C-alpha cells in the first residue's frame with residue numbers, strides 16, 4: 001500500500017472543506033471564558049463608549065450573549081455596591097476595567113484593580129462595592145447566563161460559613 005492509497009481512503013482534506021474543523025466561534029471552557037474577558041478588557045473600543053454612570057443605581061449593559069454565556073458591563077459610582085449575593089447555578093469571570101472595586105468574601109476583603117480577575121464557581125458568595133473616590137467599570141462573564149442573583153445574609157460572608165464549593169482564585173493578567 002502506498003501513500004496514494006491512503007489519500008484515496010481519506011480524501012484530500014483541501015478538497016473536502018467540511019472535514020476541516022472550523023475555528024470555535026464561542027468560548028465553552030473556563031479558560032476560554034477568561035480569554036474572552038481578557039480580550040474584551042484589552043479592546044476599549046468594545047466597551048468604553050457604553051460606560052454610563054448613574055447615581056441612582058449601578059448601571060448595567062449586556063455587552064454580548066452567546067450559547068451558554070452572557071457578558072455584562074457594569075459602571076459603579078463611588079458608594080455603589082452589589083450587596084452580598086451568589087449567582088445561582090452560574091460560574092463567572094469578573095475583571096475590573098477602570099477604578100478599584102472592593103470584594104468581600106468569606107475569605108476576607110481584597111481590592112480589585114484594572115487587570116485583576118476573579119474566577120468563581122456556582123455557590124460563590126461575595127459583596128462587591130466601589131468604596132473608592134473614583135468611578136469604576138467592571139466586566140462580568142457568566143456561564144450559563146445569570147438567571148438569578150440571590151441576595152444572601154451578610155453573615156454568609158463570614159469565614160465560618162464558607163462552603164468548600166465557594167472556591168475562587170485570582171488570576172494574574
Ligand SMILES: [Fe+2]
Nearest residue numbers: 085086087126
Ligand atoms: Fe457577583
